[in-house]
Structure formats: structure tokens, C-alpha cells
Amino acid sequence: MDPHNPQTIELAVAADGVTGPGPGIVASFVPATAGEPPVVALACDPRHDPGRTIQELAPYAIDWIRVELDEAVRDAVWVTIDNFGRFNRALPDFAKVSAGGTAPHVDYQNFSNGASIDAFYNDVGAAGEASIELLSALVEQPSQNPMTPPMAEFLDAVESHGSLPAPGLIFRKVAMAAEEGDARAVANVIQPDPVISSSLINYANAARFAAAGKTASVPQAVTRLGTSFVKRIVFVAEMMVRYQKGACPDFDYRAFWLNAVATGAAMRALLPEYEIPASRADDAFTTGLVSGIGWLAVAETYPALMSRYLERAKSGDPISKARAQREIFPCEICKVSERYLQRFEFPEAVSAAAAGRSDVDRQWYDVLARAVRVAQAMSPFECLAIPTTVPVPEACRTEWANWQHFVAAAK
Secondary structure, three states, X not given: OOOOOOEEEEEEEOOOOOEEEOOOEEEEEEOOEOOEOOXXXXXXXXXXXXXXXXXXXXXXXXXXXXXXXXXXXXXXXXXXXXXXXXXXXXXXXXXXXXXXXXXXXXXXXXXXXXXXXXXXXXXXXXXXXXXXXXXXXXXXXXXOOOOOOOHHHHHHHHHHOOOXXXXXXXXXXXXXXXXXXXXXXXXXXXXXXXXXXXXXXXXXXXXXXXHHOOOOOHHHHHHHHXXXXXXXXXXXXXXXXXXXXXXXXXXXXXXXXXXXXXXXXXXXXHXXXXXXXXXXXXXXHHHHXXXXXXXXXXXXXXXXXXXXXXXXXXXXXXXXXXXXXXXXXXXOHHHHHHHHHHHOOOOHHHHHHHOOOOOOOHHHHHHHHHHHHHHHHHOOOOOOOOOOOOOOOHHHHHHHHHOHHHHHHOO
16 A cells, blocks of 8 residues: 555455455545645445444454555544444544444544534645545446547547647736746737726735735736746736636636635645745746646537536535535546646646546645645635535635736736
């Protein structure tokens, strides 16, 4: 078992307590991230009824997982989910053996606000959400709906579609000028476009720059912000203007972009918590911004599938949305984001984090995973199977506030 990556585990517990791989119990393991402990969630497998409750079987499963993963679960949050959908925190005492057995004694208690899934999410956060997604993906079989294309066909169609979201001419010209460090040329490209000019000036007048005085022109804004960051602002503004509506009438394009900007803002603000240098702040914003681009790509390529999903997801809880995604789409939308980012030659750390992969840059992956959840609390996007009740750090609120005038102008 790999102690560094999220995974699912299937265990069988014999009548005498001997435990090993097999049917009966399903468990998910989400490793520790910066400031967050690892999480292990356990439940009886609905496909293979073990004939006993999860609380009867959990001590043996916990003991087996502890031996296999060792240090990776030393400070783990252990969670049991019973057949009635109640979530309880399991508190194993490895120094005390349960009556009549060899497994540790385990006490159970509710979370702060009870035994519901919301109480669990509120106490445990992003790792808890990931643990439930892993369990759901394991025990729920994907739909064989005839409207759903095979995964390879799905990804190829998205990539080759003529309406795949792409940066426009202004961005390409700005990028070329920015590469040469020519601030005057950057300003000259932007000035003829009133929407992008207004968005840029509004951002330059955000609260964080208030001490430098009022910015009234595009050249002043470029000088204040720097050509590298201006290039990213132009990317956002141009994409927001071009994709205010599209092929899918049920898809909320503006909510998508607001959530994307909020994700970029949150990721940029979270860097100090993860001890990532400020020199990567612009890259962090870009990573957050494009991490969910697969949703937009699918809305443009398969509008009927997206409408079916949105009908199912309407006012649904995160688990219902995750289930609907597995039933309607042939792969996770993050795989579409990865394909898009690879096509436009984004750095591998960006595409890997967007795809939910921690193998390239684990720290970058951790920050993005947190930022996505914080953004859903600041600016909800209905498609995402993420609660909107995640605590928002003050630094993220401040950074998001800096973008309010910008997003108001980009209409």
C-alpha cells in the first residue's frame, strides 16, 4: 500500500477476527496534507454484506490498516459510516485490546454537530470529502447509458472540437510583448479594447494597491501590475468576455468564471500557509483559474450531456452530484481539464494538479485541492460536488475582494 496517495481498500474479517484483503468492508485512505491529518473512512460493502455492523468490524479493519500504513495513519481521523448513513468518529486505543479479541478497543462519538454527512464534512474538511468520493466511486457501478460515449472518444471529441475554449488574439499579442518585457507594447495592445482596459484598470485600483494612488490609464496599470501578471489578467478577461454564453443553454457560464477566478485568488492567497515562495503567486493564480476548464470544454462539446447532468445536480448534495457525474460522463471532468492544459502546453505541475494527481508536485496539488473548496464557499458553481460550507481564511476573502471590480467590468 502506498502511504503517499489516496486509495481504497477492501477487507474481509473472518469470524475469529483474522483480517485481510477480500469482500465485506470498504475503506478509503486520504493522506495528510499541510495542516490537515489523514482520514480513513470505513463502511460495510453494500455489494458484499458481511453480516455484522461496521462498528463490530471496524476494530479489526483499523488494526490491519494501521499495520500496513504505519506512520501514515499515526494521527488519522478514523470514521465509520453505518448502514443508516450515520457518521461517527472512531477512537481506537491501541494500548487496550477489545474484549475477547486481539483488535484494539474502539470508542465512537458524534462529530461536533451530530452524525450527519454535513457534520462530518464540517469537522474534517477536504480530506473527508475526498474519502467519501473514493468510497462512492468504488461501490457504485458506472452507468451504461447509451448517450454516454466511451472515454477515449469523449476526450478526443473535446480536444478536437472547434469551440474548445482558447485564448484570443489580444492575449497572444500581449503574451508576445510580455515575453520581451515591453510594457509600452503590452499597453498598446490592450488599449483599443474597452472591456479589457476597464477590467485591468479596475484591478489595478483594488484595495491592495490603494497606497500607490489612483490608476486612470492602461499604461499606468501595466506599470503598477507588471507585464507578467497583466498577461494573466488579459487571459481571464478575454475568456470571460468570449464565453458569457455558449452551446449549452443550461450551463451558467458566468458562475463558472466567477468560481474560476475565486479559485485562482484562493490559491494565490494560500501560498504562505504551505510555505511556497511569493515568486510563484502568479503561477498559483493561473493554476487555480484553469483547473476546472474541463467543465467549460464539455459544455461546449457535449451540451446535451451537460444539460442532463445539470438537471440531476440541481439542488443536489455533493454525494448526489458525484454519483450523477459518474453515471453521465465517461470519466472525471478533471481528466478533460488535464487534456486541455496539455494541449495548450501548460506546465506539467499545473495539468497534473488539475487532474487530481499528486505525483508531479504534491505541495502544488495540496494547495489547489484546498483552493477549489474555499472558492466553492466564496463563489459557488453548481456543477461541483463540493459543499459550500468550507471555512474561508481571511487572506482568501481579501484576495477575492481585490477581484470584485475586475469581474464586474468583464461582462
